[in-house]
Amino acid sequence: MNEKKLTEIIRSALAEDIGPEDYTTLFTVTPETELSAVLKAKANGILAGTIVFTKTFILLNEKIKVNFLKNDSERIRAGEVIAKIKGPGQALLSAERTALNFLQRMSGIASETNKLVQAVKGTKAKILDTRKTAPGLRLLDKWAVEIGGGMNHRIGLFDMILIKDNHIVAAGGITEAVQAVRRKDTQNLKIEVEVKNLKELDEALTLNVDRIMLDNMSPEQMAEAVNISAGRVPLEASGNVSVKNIKEIADSGVDFISIGGLTHSVKALDMSLLIE
Numbered sequence: 001m002n003e004k005k006l007t008e009i010i011r012s013a014l015a016e017d018i019g020p021e022d023y024t025t026l027f028t029v030t031p032e033t034e035l036s037a038v039l040k041a042k043a044n045g046i047l048a049g050t051i052v053f054t055k056t057f058i059l060l061n062e063k064i065k066v067n068f069l070k071n072d073s074e075r076i077r078a079g080e081v082i083a084k085i086k087g088p089g090q091a092l093l094s095a096e097r098t099a100l101n102f103l104q105r106m107s108g109i110a111s112e113t114n115k116l117v118q119a120v121k122g123t124k125a126k127i128l129d130t131r132k133t134a135p136g137l138r139l140l141d142k143w144a145v146e147i148g149g150g151m152n153h154r155i156g157l158f159d160m161i162l163i164k165d166n167h168i169v170a171a172g173g174i175t176e177a178v179q180a181v182r183r184k185d186t187q188n189l190k191i192e193v194e195v196k197n198l199k200e201l202d203e204a205l206t207l208n209v210d211r212i213m214l215d216n217m218s219p220e221q222m223a224e225a226v227n228i229s230a231g232r233v234p235l236e237a238s239g240n241v242s243v244k245n246i247k248e249i250a251d252s253g254v255d256f257i258s259i260g261g262l263t264h265s266v267k268a269l270d271m272s273l274l275i276e
Contacts, residue, residue, distance in 0.1 A: 001051075001143055009140065010056050013098045022094040033089035035275055041076040042270035046114045048072050048147040049106030052140060053083070056099035061091030072147050073110070085273070096273050104268035105137070106144035111269055113148030113262050116246055125250035125257050128153045128236065132264035141263040153258055161191040165215070174200060178207045192236070201225050205232060213238050213258070219248045226253035 029035075050068045057064040064087030076082050085092060117127050127150040133141040142152045154160040163177045171177035174193060181191060192211040193204045198221065204212050205228070212229070214222055216239035229235060236256040237249050249257055 001139060005139060006052065006055065007059065009136065010052065010059055010098070010102075012136070013102070014056065014060060014095065017098050018094055022090075025090050025093045029089045029093060031088075031090060034087065035089035035092050036084070036086040037092065037273050037275045038081050039083035039085065039271060039273050041080045041082055042078055042272055044075070044077050045107055045111035045269040046148055047074050047076050047082060047107055048110035048144045049103040049140070050083075052106065053099045053103040056102060057085065057087070057092065057095045060095040061088050063087050064092055064095075073149075076107075082271075100271060100273060101268075102140065104271055105134075105266065106140055106147070107269035107271070108266045109141055109144035109263055110148035112266060113145050113150040115243060116257075116259065116262075117149035119243055119246050120250035120257070123247075123250035125237075125254055126151050127262075128256050128258040129262050130258050130260040130264075131156065132260035134263070141266075145262055150262065151256075159189070161185065161189045162194070162213075163191065164194045164213075165196065168194070174203050175207060178209060194238075197221075198225060198228065201228060205229060209233060211236055211256075214254065215239050219245070219252045222249060222252035222254055 047070050050072050054066040057066055064085065066083060066085050068083045070076055070082045113127060120127065129142055129145040129150060129152055131154070138155065142155065146152060154162065161181050163181070168174050168177050171180055174195070178191060178193065190210040192213055193207070193209050194213040194215050195201045195204050196215050201212065211234045213236045214225055217225065217237070222237055225235060234255040236258055237254045238258045241249060241257055241259045246257060
């Protein structure tokens with residue numbers, strides 16, 4: 001994670017929450033007050049975001065000390081103390097919510113990712129994220145996916161060519177879209193093409209692309225696609241993936257499974273910070 005970018009994200013979040021001043025804390029806690037607190041898990045899951053949590057406090061006051069008793073990617077259980085925090089009371093209370101928001105979201109993403117990674121264990125399928133992230137938090141969302149055992153797909157629109165259905169319609173077809181990319185791309189970016197059926201798969205296989213996305217196909221269709229491609233191009237399953245059907249999808253033989261739900265509808269892992 002780029003340190004400068006991380007600092008920008010945290011400062012923006014702190015400014016959003018505190019605004020001109022945290023008046024409640026300013027009026028109830030003196031500048032001389034020192035406080036100690038514990039961070040407790042209120043649900044079982046995978047911890048993620050310890051660096052972000054710590055940095056949030058330090059950016060508000062470098063005298064705050066955060067001591068985590070667990071590391072990123074480790075399992076935590078409800079009721080468990082996972083960190084101790086101490087330092088100037090005003091800054092500690094003013095940074096509390098922002099720090100918790102980061103940690104809870106990242107831990108929720110990591111926990112859900114790990115659940116799906118475990119579900120496909122024993123297959124060759126790798127779990128991928130998507131661009132369905134919270135605006136402004138993409139780097140943290142994708143970092144959490146990695147901590148949970150998943151892989152990042154692409155960071156944005158700039159680091160890979162992904163030709164989806166709307167691009168195909170606009171360009172006049174799959175072949176036309178790929179040819180247009182190759183005429184204009186001077187960076188030699190990797191190309192992935194989305195297909196909706198086996199006829200489109202056959203067309204995409206003639207184009208020597210780097211990956212093919214099987215969009216909303218049934219596990220049976222995916223298995224047929226795997227047989228047709230015969231390892232010539234890595235295949236990615238996408239669309240309507242859940243913990244209920246992911247093993248069946250993985251058993252079809254696809255190389256990757258991308259899941260927007262890892263980040264677009266994540267449930268934060270519940271935690272609380274308690275002053276001692």
